[in-house]
Amino acid sequence: MKYLSGLLLLLALHSAQALERWQQDAYLVESFHQVALKREYQDKGQDHFNRWRQPVRIRLVNEVGDKPLQADVVKIQAAHLSHITGHSVTLVQDPAKANLTLVMTRRSQVTRWAKQLMGQSPSIQAALADGLCIANYVTDQEGAIRRASIIIPVDASRDQGRFLDCVAEELTQVMGLPNDSDAVFPSIFNDRSTDSFLTGLDYLLLKMAYHPALTPGMTQAEVDAALPAVLRSLKAQGDILQANRRVQEHSLKRWAGL
Numbered sequence: 001m002k003y004l005s006g007l008l009l010l011l012a013l014h015s016a017q018a019l020e021r022w023q024q025d026a027y028l029v030e031s032f033h034q035v036a037l038k039r040e041y042q043d044k045g046q047d048h049f050n051r052w053r054q055p056v057r058i059r060l061v062n063e064v065g066d067k068p069l070q071a072d073v074v075k076i077q078a079a080h081l082s083h084i085t086g087h088s089v090t091l092v093q094d095p096a097k098a099n100l101t102l103v104m105t106r107r108s109q110v111t112r113w114a115k116q117l118m119g120q121s122p123s124i125q126a127a128l129a130d131g132l133c134i135a136n137y138v139t140d141q142e143g144a145i146r147r148a149s150i151i152i153p154v155d156a157s158r159d160q161g162r163f164l165d166c167v168a169e170e171l172t173q174v175m176g177l178p179n180d181s182d183a184v185f186p187s188i189f190n191d192r193s194t195d196s197f198l199t200g201l202d203y204l205l206l207k208m209a210y211h212p213a214l215t216p217g218m219t220q221a222e223v224d225a226a227l228p229a230v231l232r233s234l235k236a237q238g239d240i241l242q243a244n245r246r247v248q249e250h251s252l253k254r255w256a257g258l
Helices: 002-018 025-036 067-085 107-118 122-130 154-159 163-173 200-209 220-236
Strands: 056-062 089-091 100-105 134-139 144-153
Touching (some): 107 122, 144 154, 200 220
Parallel strands (some): 056 089
């Protein structure tokens, strides 16, 4: 019996040690702080947690490029996000029903579209100056996302080999993970990373964001109080251990044959 107990203990210790750094509780909590509770291009370091309450309904404005292919890419990524989060993300034909506008356009038209959809705030101007693709969202008074916009310059993103990156990253960020951080790795939220598609860590961050223990409008303190239960739930379901495999289910990467 002592031998069996010792063997089980060794197996448990080996299992814990086999986890990657990004699968550890402390790393997941800090990564969530970085991508969900901070904001690019804003002086304010911390903000309330945001996510969608309403189903996400995407209006695709396909101005240039291979329009059928681009529509397929958006559909696949939307379905992938819905599969991970359990939250409805679909394309719609009627603009009146849409709450997310995704524009595929030329680089020369990005500023015009940004002014029309996002306004001319300093943060939008900074994003235009710094980034290739651009996205933002607007929340209600409770912190729930009510409207979002994404602009992808098809010509420039294809020239740089980043078209699929842009679709994957921007659609994921407007789900409520708006910040990029070099401290989060491996992740599409890390500008220094070579990842073009959702990683196991990104999968877990999305699962955390749409766990029922979290609600829009939470402060960091409230989020931190809820995260231990969230992580216990993810462990119990095997999501943390199997993240690298599960993130590939219905993924854009698998669809692209990569």
